[in-house]
Amino acid sequence: QVQLVQSGSELKKPGASVKISCKASGYTFTAYSMNWVRQAPGQGLEWMGWIATNTGKPTYAQGFTGRFVFSLATSVSTAYLQISSLKAEDTAVYYCARGTWLDPWGQGTLVTVSS
């Protein structure tokens, strides 16, 4: 079955970096784009952008440029989200979600930024 499995929770100090993985299985990885969505504690969903898995071209929503980088390892059907210079307000659950329809979603990765 189609599945996205994300890496585990992370606890980071302000200023550090984190790299979250999203491993796809059950379909041809390069046939669908990959989206990234943020959900701050107790808040709604915020689309961060997406990456074209056939070309590697990323598209970032406003507010997610500079410190946020989408990347791929197509040989292992995996998408990555790297966040640098972490701030307390980056504390959130980060989801990957496949394609135009955003289905399925990964289980989410909680990133906690605290000193």
Next chain:
Amino acid sequence: EIVMTQTPLSLSVTPGQPASISCKSSQSLLHRDGKTFLFWYLQKPGQPPQLLIYEVSNRFSGVPDRFSGSGSGTDFTLKISRVEAEDVGVYYCMQSTQLPHTFGQGTRLEIK
């Protein structure tokens, strides 16, 4: 960017009764290709969101037929004909007609 506004933000429904959620967009969601990229998701407690409805009115695979979507242009509605206990959670509409994709604020459904 297109702003998506959901109402109500919360509702409490007796099992077996209907429920309706409105989603209004600040611009028409009709794409130049003739499709309307309006989606509905349900986020059950402690879970990631799951797709319910795609392109306004198409139920995703496995979604019960008590869920239906309708609308056009800027006004859209998700209806549940008979609410069941398993329907609790937060419902989100999302548009992907125009970048950036944007979500509504979410509507929390609880059971009375």
